Amino acid sequence: MRNTLLITLLFLSTLGFSQESILKDFAEDRRDVKLCFYPSTLRMINIKNDPSYYELVNDVEKLLIFIMDADDSSTEWTNQYRALGYEEYITMYGKVNLVLLGKDEEYVGLSGDGNRVAAFYLRGTIAFQKIPELIRTFESGDMLSLIKFNMDQ
């Protein structure tokens, strides 16, 4: 009985790992920038202690961002997530590409143009209702933009 439970737990943890690894496998060799955020590092960005930001990221367990040059295969990896049952929230293809897929409490997506693309994996939940407030905070420069900082390197 104990063995069955152990095997089940191992199987479930492998599933969780493999879903994150689809993006990792695609992006690791191509990316210029890799950002990995956990709850503690997500809170560090909030230099002005904006409460809306805390509410937004409070339930985010992990956020991975890869930034790389775009090519014809930049969006192909998302099909592997679709095959796993990730549902489309929004897609945009053309000169600008944007994809957001989600399943349970996992989200993957990308945003970019013909030259550069940022792909992400997020585990947890986002307080979507706080996003408009957060955008205003970012625009006012009250938030440390690690992405911009890394892109400028």
Place this chain on the structure above:
Amino acid sequence: MKKVIAIVMILGAGNFAFSQGAVMTKYFEKYSSDEDFTKVSVSSKMFSLFTELDANTEDEKEFLDAISKLKGLKAVVGENVESAESKRMYSSAVADVDKEGYEELMTITDAEENVKISIKESGGKIEELILVAGGKSKFALLSLYGEIDLKKISKLASSMRVHGMQHLRNLDDDNDDDDRN
């Protein structure tokens, strides 16, 4: 005999469901690999996220109410299209929409752009609104589906930055007395 009727009914329903999105599907496939045409697809999952927002004003409340009943939005937008090509595409798309049995709701013709807005109703409710726009250098085909309230849809037009959506603002003025919903 009953089995045959049931099969025919199921096949008929299948064809009807397919024809609802046939125009949009055709244009999505046609321009799928053409980067000059932007293909946008927003699902009901995305719209459902908006329902979590808190409405502070009456306008925001109407916007959220309208958006919560939508099941999806699809658009094909071409920019920097040659004028003659844009006019040809507009005529072709309008013919495709008419052929699928959509009912004309509004047509706008001016020096800059031709726009035609059509709807498909079921049970007295608008379940799809399709907009075709063709101008000097732009082409747009946009479909909104779900439960559509014309009086509230203009609120969406003001909030979404998709080419062609701005024309839906006209529906607010022209349908004040419309009791479709």
